[in-house]
Amino acid sequence: MTDPIKHFASRVTAHEMNRREFIGRSMAAGLTLAAATSLYGKAAMAQEPKRGGHLKLGLQGGSSTDVIDPAKSSSQFTFAMNRNWGDTLVESHPSSGLAVPSLAESWEPNADASVWTFKIRKGVEFHDGSELTIDDVVKTLNRHTDEKSESGALGVLGSIKGIENKGGDLVLTLSEGNADLPLLLSDYHLVIQPGGGYDNPNAGIGTGPFKIDNFEAGVRATFVKNENDWRTDRGFVDSVEMIVMNDATARMAALSSGQVHFINRVDPKTVGLLKRAPNVEIQTTSGRGHYVFIMHCNTAPFDNNDLRLALKYAMDRETMVEKILGGYGKVGNDFPINETYALFPESIEQRTYDPDKAAFHFKKSGHDGSVLLRTSDVAFPGAVDAAVLYQETAKKAGIDIEIKREPGDGYWSNVWNVQPFSTSYWGGRPTQDQMYSTAYLSSADWNDTRFFNTEFDKILLEARAELDQAKRKEMYHDMALMVRDTGGLILPMFNDFVNATTTNVSGFVDDIGNDMSNGFVASRLWINS
């Protein structure tokens, strides 16, 4: 199947496209009527999940230092575990990225988005048989934000000043308006626990589709189905086994020999080999993570916008995606947002490799001599190769880039955010506001391009409290342009999440929220035979 048709099929499976629409669009994409009809049948059949069976996942990212406590969850493994046994108040929509209800049924902001009221779902049972109450919700959020909090979500929730139970509803008061608050509550750390998890944060008692059966940190975790799950559209298998497999080759061997049904983090360099296995299907999802080359806007010679533009035009993005990501990614446009974010500004022209423009700006900048770029393979997989590739394309524009390979250990403390020109990686954030506030606001700790623009800061804060979506989108458009045309960010590519399943499982949803179908892989997959 070609990509667009595969995408249509997955939308049929997700109840987002009807027969007429699917066949029309598939034929427009080059399919015959007969083929499109038969394909529709298959995709629609895939809607009927089969129940039962034992699902096995081989996952990268587990460590013997992992704990069940969702506040301290930081690995890919515990991320997917949390999704199995617990629920958050809000989830993000798999394809639009907008906030959708989970344990919170609905929500209302006040006029300036600084006070939010959430209705909590009734009749939901925890694994220990007790019923979910507003008290549990308040205490959970307290545990993640109180003065003793060691939670990974503390940074996200920093602006919450009041957490109250008002007549059975959750009322959150913020220090400043934030139109994105519901999405922030979809953070995977914020699993609602009985009594807020104060008594035993590692109990693993939640409201999720699976109960924890056994957990050995850094080895494996097993789950059994929660028979009293409040949702029927998830958790199709009887039991789940998650095995920590940190070696990429081991994961591929386990999948192709049928020992596991799913693996994450398929190496783009070897995905071609894995594809040859007859029983394997590659699952790629557009991601928000991006590989970047960052310049400090306030440090010579990068304090000259013409030099920065020259270096941006000297980047061959298509080749980067092809060579460094093996084609599993999308080109970037020098601002840290792509179409997976809500309110993405589509109308911005794509910057392309243009040696003439690069040479023009380079000459205009008056810079003489070479430019020093520091890199290491810990910056992102293939960073050193990417730097060499960049050196070649820049040479055609008459720009001489000198590459310095730095040691991997200590790269994040000695080079990144310290040296004026280096390679780096950013994971995505749930909202545009979060991404910009983390790394492009003048006062941000991680302003790794030293981007100081008071106009930008002002729009960012205004947009945060703006409830009118059209206006907000306009603001994000302006901000993106500022970063793209005056910032220190060269963003050649967004990397896809590359997972793989065996062909006897179905139900994998391309979820733009995060890797592994936003962590919900075990509750979404079912086994066909």
Place this chain on the structure above:
Amino acid sequence: MANPLAGVRAARHRLKETHPLSVLIAERLGLSVLLLWAVSVLIFAGVEALPGDFAETYLGQSATPQAIANIREDLGLDRPITTRYFEWLGGVVQGDFGNSWASGAPVSEQITKRLGNSLFLAFFAAAISVPLAVGLGMVAVHYRNRIPDRVINVLSLAAISLPEFFIGYILIVFFAVQMGVATFPSTVYDNMGWSERLGAIALPTATLVMVVLAHMMRMTRAAIISVMSSAYMETAELKGLGAFKAIVKHAAPNAIAPIVNVVALNLAYLVVGVVVVEVVFVYPGMGQYMVDAVTVRDMPVVQACGLIFAAVYILLNMVADIVAIVANPRLRHPR
């Protein structure tokens, strides 16, 4: 003659004359304790010197200054390094290795399981590789410079020349993926049956056997050959001693020391050095456990792992020396 030290020295000398082995073991044990203490200081200083402390590395990208401060306060990381070290040492002297900073669970409890897994794998690898290596070494000597000797040499050298992860991958591809006869991944867990466990470790055991075989085999071969060509073996033969008696009385005692040394070294490697094999086969042993702990600077776990590894080395080396001394009367009475 009123010097009291002289008396002690004389007594020690007498003791050494009468019980040479016990004195040696006692001395070695004393030195081991000192060595282990030095190791603990080195590890502590080493982990401290790594960039980033536990609070920063554990929280990773989601770290906020407040969360970092809370973790530091919780664990007392803001106190001076010497205070923390002696507090830890005080616990260890009383047999308490403390709790893992990351999981909050007692270190000893977690380590028992992982060490058990490592020893389980090492035991089977050793039980196969040591007799095999010594046997093949003897066969090689017997057919010295003839075809069997050459074949043994070439094969074992080829095995040792390949990186262990590569051997592992080859075994996985053939036996797990293509033929589907072996268990993969080799994960073992609580309440797993014995036969299942043995099946799970088949491939990693085979890998380890291939990795350590050549070293021990070649040392056996070399040691026996060098002893057989020495002057006193010729003398034994000339004075009319039978070949078998000559080997038992003269050759074996002299050849055993180097062989035992190499065996000890390889056994220690099997316990402490197999992290790559653990990762490739997804086997939950000590190596991966320590690497995980170092990654987030989980000091109590790193320390405990480090001490166990050091103790294994010291112990095995000591056993090797003792075996060599017991086997060879000449070493029992050093002049």
